[in-house]
Every structure is written in C-alpha cells, then in structure tokens.
Amino acid sequence: MSKFPEGFKWGGAFAAHQFEGGWDQDGKGPSVVDVMTAGAHGVPREITETVESDKFYPNHEAVDFYNNYKNDVKLFAEMGLQCLRTSIAWSRIFPKGNESEPNEAGLQFYDDLFDELIEHDIDPVITLSHFEMPLYIAREYGGFKSRETVDFFVKFAETVFERYKDKVKYWMTFNEINNKMDYSNPIFLWTNSGVSVEAGENPKEVMYTAGHHELLASALAVAKGKEINPEFQIGGMVSHVPIYPRSSRPDDVMLAEEYMRHRYFFPDVHVRGEYPKYTLKEFEREGLNIPILEGDDEILRNGIVDYLGFSYYMSTTVDSQVIADNKGDIVNGGLPHGVDNPFIKSSDWGWAIDPVGLRYALNRLYDRYQIPLFVVENGFGAVDHVQADGTIQDDARIEYLSAHIEEMEKAVNYDGVELIGYTPWGVMDIVSFTTGEMKKRYGMIHVDRDNEGNGTMKRSKKASFDWYRSVIESNGSEL
Numbered sequence: 001m002s003k004f005p006e007g008f009k010w011g012g013a014f015a016a017h018q019f020e021g022g023w024d025q026d027g028k029g030p031s032v033v034d035v036m037t038a039g040a041h042g043v044p045r046e047i048t049e050t051v052e053s054d055k056f057y058p059n060h061e062a063v064d065f066y067n068n069y070k071n072d073v074k075l076f077a078e079m080g081l082q083c084l085r086t087s088i089a090w091s092r093i094f095p096k097g098n099e100s101e102p103n104e105a106g107l108q109f110y111d112d113l114f115d116e117l118i119e120h121d122i123d124p125v126i127t128l129s130h131f132e133m134p135l136y137i138a139r140e141y142g143g144f145k146s147r148e149t150v151d152f153f154v155k156f157a158e159t160v161f162e163r164y165k166d167k168v169k170y171w172m173t174f175n176e177i178n179n180k181m182d183y184s185n186p187i188f189l190w191t192n193s194g195v196s197v198e199a200g201e202n203p204k205e206v207m208y209t210a211g212h213h214e215l216l217a218s219a220l221a222v223a224k225g226k227e228i229n230p231e232f233q234i235g236g237m238v239s240h241v242p243i244y245p246r247s248s249r250p251d252d253v254m255l256a257e258e259y260m261r262h263r264y265f266f267p268d269v270h271v272r273g274e275y276p277k278y279t280l281k282e283f284e285r286e287g288l289n290i291p292i293l294e295g296d297d298e299i300l301r302n303g304i305v306d307y308l309g310f311s312y313y314m315s316t317t318v319d320s321q322v323i324a325d326n327k328g329d330i331v332n333g334g335l336p337h338g339v340d341n342p343f344i345k346s347s348d349w350g351w352a353i354d355p356v357g358l359r360y361a362l363n364r365l366y367d368r369y370q371i372p373l374f375v376v377e378n379g380f381g382a383v384d385h386v387q388a389d390g391t392i393q394d395d396a397r398i399e400y401l402s403a404h405i406e407e408m409e410k411a412v413n414y415d416g417v418e419l420i421g422y423t424p425w426g427v428m429d430i431v432s433f434t435t436g437e438m439k440k441r442y443g444m445i446h447v448d449r450d451n452e453g454n455g456t457m458k459r460s461k462k463a464s465f466d467w468y469r470s471v472i473e474s475n476g477s478e479l
C-alpha cells in the first residue's frame with residue numbers, strides 16, 4: 001500500500017559548494033564560501049580576506065563530486081532517487097559576477113550533470129543561490145547591500161533558466177533566505193547575502209536592506225523564469241524552526257508568536273508579494289531606513305512563488321521569564337535564545353530531535369500560505385563509526401528519518417497538506433555548512449574524507465542506503 005500520493009517526489013539534497021569541490025576548475029571564480037576556513041566543535045568558521053596558504057578551506061575540494069559525478073549519479077540511481085536537489089554554483093557561471101558573458105565551461109558542466117541525472121530518471125531540482133555568491137561581488141559591491149547585485153543575480157538567473165529550460169522544471173531562488181535574521185552571527189549574513197557589517201552600521205538595517213534586495217531579485221527572477229518557460233515551478237526556500245512556548249503562560253505564547261515572525265517575514269513576502277504589517281511597524285518603531293523605492297511593491301507583487309521549499313531539522317522553545325531575567329532582547333537576532341524542552345532530546349550538535357515538529361511546521365505553513373510545500377532538507381547530522389569490516393550501521397539516522405517521514409505522512413493524509421516531495425539533506429556525506437567539518441555527517445553514502453582533508457574519497461553504502469531505497473520503492477510504506 002502506498003502511503004504518499006502518486007507522483008510524490010523522493011530524492012536527496014545538496015548544495016554545490018558542499019560537495020562539488022573543483023573550486024577553481026574550468027574558470028570558476030572564488031565564491032563567498034571559498035574564503036571560509038574549517039571550524040570544529042566550539043571553534044567557529046573564519047571568513048578570511050583572501051585564500052591563505054597555511055589554512056584549510058574544506059569547500060575547495062569538498063567530496064570532489066565535480067570530478068566524480070558520473071559514479072555518484074549511478075549510486076543515487078541505485079538508491080532509487082527520483083529527484084536531486086542541488087544548486088548551480090553562481091561563480092562557475094559568472095566567475096566575478098559582473099561579466100557580460102557567462103563562462104561556457106561552467107554552463108557545460110551543469111548540462112552534462114543534468115543529462116546524466118535525466119538519463120537515470122532523476123529530475124534535477126535547482127536552487128539558484130545556496131551561499132555561492134561570487135566573492136568579487138561581495139568584496140567590491142558589498143553583496144546584496146548594493147542594488148546593483150540585484151541585476152547581477154537576475155542576469156545569472158536568466159542565463160541558467162534559458163540554458164536549462166528543457167531540463168529543469170523545479171527551481172528555488174535563495175536557499176534559507178531567512179536565516180540572516182540571525183544577523184548577530186556574521187556567517188549567516190556573509191553566506192546568505194555576501195554582506196559584512198561595517199563599524200557604525202546598524203546590523204538590523206543592513207540585514208533588511210540586503211533582504212529587500214534579495215526579495216526583489218527573487219521576484220524579478222520568478223517573473224523572468226515564467227516568461228522563459230511558463231511550465232517552470234519556481235519556489236522560495238526558507239529555514240523553518242518552529243518556536244514553542246515553554247509553558248501555557250500567555251506571555252510565553254505571545255513571545256513564541258512574536259519570534260515566529262522572524263521566521264515568517266521572508267516567506268510572507270515571497271508568497272503574498274507584499275511586506276507584512278508587523279515588519280512595517282518594526283521599521284517605524286525602530287526608525288529603520290530601508291531603501292524601498294517606488295515601483296518595488298509592483299516588482300514584489302509580480303514575482304510571487306509557486307511553492308515553498310523549506311528545511312526542517314529541529315524545533316526550539318522560548319520562555320518569556322528567562323528573556324525578562326536576562327534582559328534578553330527579542331529583536332536582537334532572529335533565532336531565539338532557546339531553552340531546553342524537557343520532552344525533546346538533542347543531537348551531538350545540540351539540534352533538537354522533534355519529528356512531530358515537522359508535522360506542526362507543515363500545518364502552520366500550509367494554513368498560512370495555502371500553496372504546495374516541499375520538504376527540501378531534513379536529516380540527522382552525526383558522527384558515523386566505520387566497523388572493522390567497513391560497514392556503517394547508522395541506526396540513529398534511520399530512526400530519525402523514519403520518524404520524520406511518519407509525521408509527514410500524517411500531515412499529508414490526515415491533515416490534508418499539499419506536499420510535493422521530500423529530499424533529505426546530504427544523502428552522500430558532504431562538508432557541513434555551519435561547522436565546515438566532515439565529522440558531522442548526514443549521508444547514506446559514506447565518503448572517506450576527514451576534517452583535515454585526508455582520505456581516499458572512496459564512497460561506500462551505509463545501512464541507511466538500503467533502508468531508503470526500500471522507503472522509495474514502497475512510496476513510504478516500508479519505514
């Protein structure tokens with residue numbers, strides 16, 4: 001018995017910079033992540049001025065998908081993937097970002113990759129920008145602080161829409177466009193928008209300025225894409241971390257609600273084509289000066305998305321009392337200063353494991369937007385142990401994923417949520433985004449590569465590989 005609707009898409013998700021490697025191959029320019037060093041437990045990644053020879057940059061080689069894609073696609077096909085979400089590295093196509101002509105070798109790589117996928121009955125699902133802005137634009141123009149970057153992005157979008165119009169149907173504009181709401185962490189503004197906050201600048205104003213430009217860029221790209229191929233389905237993509245009140249104390253409930261606006265602002269504009277009232281009030285209240293020009297409202301209205309893709313890894317919990325005691329500022333940073341939820345366990349990286357939260361997220365988002373949803377990231381980042389015989393028994397990952405799929409099934413069949421598909425994160429081990437480590441693994445395919453860049457890059461199947469294949473084969477009924 002099939003548990004999911006016919007045509008439901010089972011797949012896997014990646015980002016170019018986390019698995020391709022080949023950072024300077026075939027004319028690719030450096031991107032914002034190419035100057036990010038590796039982190040480790042408790043040691044944040046560093047953004048360096050240029051590439052320094054005595055430092056290790058894990059994304060430079062990543063897991064070398066760029067040179068191995070044919071073999072990897074074979075494995076994805078064996079796993080039964082029906083779609084593969086990845087991004088087109090912007091700086092492969094426009095190495096500096098402001099050229100008048102694209103880099104043909106970069107375009108050819110994605111032509112070859114998409115052909116290979118299609119030949120194996122795997123549909124490419126493409127994110128235009130997944131933390132891969134050309135470094136030059138970030139350094140010379142201040143990334144999305146500047147309105148000129150909108151034009152650079154739209155040109156890039158138009159180029160790839162035109163080139164792959166017969167190969168790709170599902171697109172997303174910006175990956176996790178809303179995670180820069182946590183602007184107190186420089187990594188999010190840098191990777192999301194190519195932006196650094198300079199002395200004397202108001203970080204929140206900088207964040208909303210970059211955000212406004214990205215929302216315009218997204219809307220213009222949607223409109224352009226529809227002109228190029230009306231069959232395109234172009235979505236927004238957000239990170240969704242539901243925020244629970246710690247108690248039934250009305251202040252806790254209201255606090256959670258207010259925090260949730262930080263998650264909702266970007267998708268509200270993507271889907272409704274206009275700024276929500278609560279944000280306009282915030283601008284007014286705090287005297288924020290955001291360069292919204294005449295005509296921008298029309299651009300936003302004309303570029304609303306067809307569906308909403310989102311990542312779901314965890315929930316978080318807030319307590320109004322804790323905030324009051326710490327004199328915490330609820331508008332400083334988008335992600336709340338969460339407190340422990342006694343009903344939920346966490347991963348080794350402190351990410352709350354909450355499958356019911358996925359059903360809750362699907363319901364909240366569907367109630368709010370009434371458009372199809374796509375779970376384009378979900379997964380369990382963990383340390384894997386290779387046994388003496390080379391096998392990896394990743395039962396905790398299987399347990400995590402099956403519990404989330406079960407809740408997703410309830411959202412579809414019981415709650416009536418319209419869901420396009422499910423692409424768990426990093427079905428093959430890749431570089432972790434937040435930590436830059438290889439130690440934090442999501443894959444069902446193991447890659448022999450360590451935190452320092454040692455290893456043979458050999459691929460091998462974990463226990464979850466066969467498990468996921470049978471989930472797909474049975475359309476979600478064998479978990």
Ligand code: BGP
Nearest residue numbers: 015175176381431432433434435
């Ligand atoms: C999301 C990003 C991904 C990604 C994932 C897991 O925020 O879209 O790029 O890597 O989180 O995060 P991490 O790799 O840090 O565990």
